[in-house]
Amino acid sequence: MASATPKKHKTKVLKFDSEEDVAVALAKYTADLSEKYIKEKGSFSVVLSGGSLIDTLRKLVEAPYKDSVDWSKWLIFWVDERVVPLDHEDSNYLLASRGFLSKVPIPSGNVYAINYQKSPEAVADDYEERLKQLVERKIIPVSNISGFPKFDLMLLGMGPDGHVASLFPTRTQRNEKKRWVTFITDSPKPPPPRITFTFPVINSASDIAMVITGAELADATKIVLGGGGNPDSVPLPAAEVSAENELTWFLDKDAASKL
Numbered sequence: 001m002a003s004a005t006p007k008k009h010k011t012k013v014l015k016f017d018s019e020e021d022v023a024v025a026l027a028k029y030t031a032d033l034s035e036k037y038i039k040e041k042g043s044f045s046v047v048l049s050g051g052s053l054i055d056t057l058r059k060l061v062e063a064p065y066k067d068s069v070d071w072s073k074w075l076i077f078w079v080d081e082r083v084v085p086l087d088h089e090d091s092n093y094l095l096a097s098r099g100f101l102s103k104v105p106i107p108s109g110n111v112y113a114i115n116y117q118k119s120p121e122a123v124a125d126d127y128e129e130r131l132k133q134l135v136e137r138k139i140i141p142v143s144n145i146s147g148f149p150k151f152d153l154m155l156l157g158m159g160p161d162g163h164v165a166s167l168f169p170t171r172t173q174r175n176e177k178k179r180w181v182t183f184i185t186d187s188p189k190p191p192p193p194r195i196t197f198t199f200p201v202i203n204s205a206s207d208i209a210m211v212i213t214g215a216e217l218a219d220a221t222k223i224v225l226g227g228g229g230n231p232d233s234v235p236l237p238a239a240e241v242s243a244e245n246e247l248t249w250f251l252d253k254d255a256a257s258k259l
C-alpha cells in the first residue's frame with residue numbers, strides 16, 4: 001500500500017511496502033499518462049533510463065496494459081546511453097529491448113536508439129541533431145518556459161552516488177546549460193564513454209518518475225528527500241530534477257528506510 005507525502009510544489013513522494021508494489025503502481029501511472037497524452041496530443045513520448053528501471057517496468061508489458069495501451073503512438077528515447085554497440089551487454093538499448101520493447105508493438109521507427117559508431121562527442125551531436133529535427137517537424141514540442149524540447153514522460157533511476165542519467169556528482173556535465181545532449185568519456189560508473197540528456201532537457205519534461213528501489217539507495221534518498229543536505233557537501237544531481245507538470249518519486253520500503 002502507498003502513502004503519499006507532499007514534498008514541494010509539483011513533487012509527490014510515494015512510498016510502497018515492496019519493489020513489487022512499486023512495479024504495480026508504476027505500470028498504472030505510465031498507462032494512465034499514455035492515455036492522457038495520446039488523447040491530448042496524439043502521441044506519447046517516453047524517455048527511458050537504463051539500470052534497474054527496466055525490470056521495475058515489467059508489469060506494463062503484462063495484462064491488462066499489454067493490450068489496453070496504444071503502443072502505436074509511443075515514441076521512445078534514452079535519457080542516457082553508453083557508447084557501445086546496441087547488442088553490447090552494457091547498452092541501455094539492449095536492456096530495454098530485452099525487458100520491454102520486444103514485448104510490445106511499438107513501431108521500430110518510433111524507437112530512437114543512438115548511432116553508436118562514432119566518438120562519444122559525435123554520438124551526442126548526432127542524437128541532439130535528430131531531436132532538433134523532431135522538434136522542427138513538430139513531433140516533439142518545445143517548452144514555453146525553457147525553450148528546450150518537452151518530452152511527455154521521463155522514467156529515471158538514481159545511482160547510490162545520487163547520479164541521474166549520466167550526470168554524476170563529480171563531473172561537469174551536470175552544469176551544462178546550453179546543450180540538449182552532452183557526452184562523457186570518464187564516467188565513474190563503467191562503461192566510461194556515454195551520452196546524456198542535460199538538466200535543461202530533463203527539467204523541461206512534463207512528467208518525471210524517479211523510480212528508486214533497494215537499500216543501497218537509502219542514503220542518497222535521505223539526502224535528496226530528507227531535507228538534511230549532503231554531509232559531503234557535493235550536491236547530488238538527483239536533487240536537481242524537476243518537472244514542468246509533476247515529479248513523482250516511487251520508493252520502496254528499503255529505499256525509504258532512512259527518511
Ligand SMILES: O=C1O[C@H](COP(=O)(O)O)[C@@H](O)[C@H](O)[C@H]1O
Nearest residue numbers: 049050051052053157158159165
Ligand atoms: O548507469 C546508469 O545508472 C543509472 C542508475 O542505475 P541503477 O541500476 O542504479 O538503477 C541509470 O538510471 C542510468 O540510465 C544508467 O545509464
